[in-house]
Amino acid sequence: MVVGSCYVSLAVRGSESLKDKRRVVKSLIERVKNRYNVSVAEVDHQDNRRLAGIGLAVVAGDGDFAREVLEEVVRFIECDEEAEMLDYRVELL
Numbered sequence: 232m233v234v235g236s237c238y239v240s241l242a243v244r245g246s247e248s249l250k251d252k253r254r255v256v257k258s259l260i261e262r263v264k265n266r267y268n269v270s271v272a273e274v275d276h277q278d279n280r281r282l283a284g285i286g287l288a289v290v291a292g293d294g295d296f297a298r299e300v301l302e303e304v305v306r307f308i309e310c311d312e313e314a315e316m317l318d319y320r321v322e323l324l
Contacts, residue, residue, distance in 0.1 A: 233296075235288065235291065235294075235298060235323050236288050236301075236324070237286070237304070237320065237321045238274070239286075239287065239316060239318075239319045240284055240316070241282065241284070241314040242282060242283075242315045242317055243255050243280070243283055243314050244314065244315060252281070252283065256285070258313075259308065266307065268300075269289045269300065269304060270288045271285060271286065272286055273285055294323050302321070
């Protein structure tokens, strides 16, 4: 069993308030949950209207598969119109 985790740092474009930011982040999280079989949550910068930190996790029988799933999710997030990916890191346990 392999547990893959990923931390994604985002800049939220055009966010003028925490309400704007939460709308963008919540929408992104729901789209990721609906499209991929991963756990995802906002884990950092909750009180900053321009930044967001999202954590992802996947459990798999194979490390290559876990990494592939997380990299695919990262590519999906990179294409988001309302958030700019600043950085990400993937770890396998």
